[in-house]
Each structure stands twice: as C-alpha cells, then as structure tokens.
Amino acid sequence: MAKPLVTCLWFDGQAEEAAKYYCTVFKDSKITQVTPMVVTFELNGNKFMGLNGGPQFKFDEAISLMVNCDSQEEIDYYWDTFLNDGGAESVCGWLKDKFGLSWQIVPSNIGELMATPERAKRVMDVVMKMKKLDMKKMEEA
Template identity: 40%
Template sequence: MTTRNRVCLWYDHDAEAAAAFYAATFPDSTVEAVHHAPADYPSGRKGDVLLVLFTVAGIPCCGLNGGPVFRHSEAFSFQIATDDQAETDRYWDAIVGNGGAESACGWCCDRWGISWQITPRVLTEALAGGGAAAERAFTAMMSMGRIDVAAIEAAIRG
C-alpha cells in the first residue's frame, strides 16, 4: 500500500544521512527508498539524491534535498515519548552527540536543524492531569534542558 500523506522535510543536501540516522536511532523507523534526480535542478545535478522516503517512529516522511533556500525552525518538531530516564538519555545523547544542540524544556535540535522534544511520559501525564501537581511539574520542567525524570516525579509529589 502506498502512503498517501507524508511529512516533507527540506534538507540542504543530506536527507539520506538524516534518514539513516533516524532509522538507526528510533524504533519503528526505516528508510524505504532513495530517489535520484532525473536531471539537473537548481541545487543539484542529475543523479544526486533528490528524495528519500523514510519513517520516523511510525511517521511517514519524505526528505527533499532542496538546497540551502529554506531552514527548519522549532515551529516543527518530532515529539518522542519516553518511559524512563535511560530512554530519555539514550535519545537525547544520540541527537546531541551526533552534532546536534541542546535547548530548553526537553527540546534539542539535530545536526540537520530538525527539532525534537524528548518527553518522558510522566511529565506529559502530569501536565494532562492538571491541578497543583501539573503546575509543579511544569515549573520544574521550565528550568531544565534534558528532562530529569526523578526531579519531575519529586515535583509531582510536592
């Protein structure tokens, strides 16, 4: 079955490397196809990798090597739910350790400019629950880069 809808991510020239990294890092992630340009185009030549079809954590994507015209921003991000500190650390370290950058409140950016929210479920559940526990968890999160699960759990308890 052909996927009818994919998130299209614009890369300068290395969509294939990004897709391979995502497939190696996140479960339910694969590289399905690599398509080469049939002719020269403004930011590339015939035969260059033009499109990469891949899946990131179950989300179908298309990486387009369109050149340096457009840049990513935090207006788009992948949010990865984690079960514990070890899983949070594994994803965070993979992204930041592969040329990415840390940000605030569980956000980081990969080396291709894509933003990621590495979000422990305990935080999401606390925020969804509302009330004083949500406020305490939110306040604790606001002071963090990488989310500290134990600190969030302590904040929930009060």
C-alpha cells in the same frame, strides 16, 4: 478512506544522509525509497519524506518532533545520541539535531503530569530549570 499523513522534511541536499542517520537512532526504522530528489523512510511506524530542496529554507523551533520515552534511560539515550552526533541542547527537553531539526525528548506520561492546573504549574516550575528532562523530578513535583 483517509490516508495517513506523511511529514515532509526539507533538506539542503542531505535527505538521504539524514534518513540513514535517523534510521540508526530509531531502532524500528527503514528507508523505503531513494531518488535524487526525495527519500522516504519510516521511524517507529511514522512516515517521512526527506526532500532535497536546497538552501532556501531551514528548520526552526516552530516545528519539532516529539519522542515519548517510557524511562529515564530512554530519555538519556535519545538526548545523548542527538547531542553526541553534533546536536545542540536547548531548554525544557528540546534540542536540535545535527541537521537543525528540533526534537522534544519527553516522558510518555507528560499528559498525566500536566493533567491538573495545580500540578501542571509545579511540573513546569521544575521543567523550566532543566535542559534534559529528569522524569523523577517531574513526577515528584
């Protein structure tokens, strides 16, 4: 039987702080283990391990976590929470949190909005002008 995948996130001594923070952002979350080297936690049923790995590696945009949102209010909540707590916005629904981890805050229906090449082009034309995504404008494209 295949075991579920666990995402390992490398921190410079901030693994427990990060896990506690993420558990406040995502309501269905919990820390499952804390040791000096690793913290294991779950966010909305997804398993993570925070590793206190040291300063050798930093997060970059080559990896991001995507949050699928069912409403504009949800998009606003995640976007504003990450930014107000020390994050930095980027473009097209991407931002970095205060730990430098990249997130994509997107509508749950993004696949439907991009289902055909013609519509995907119209949606992307709108998205390329945004930082925080506007569901209504994307759906109208």
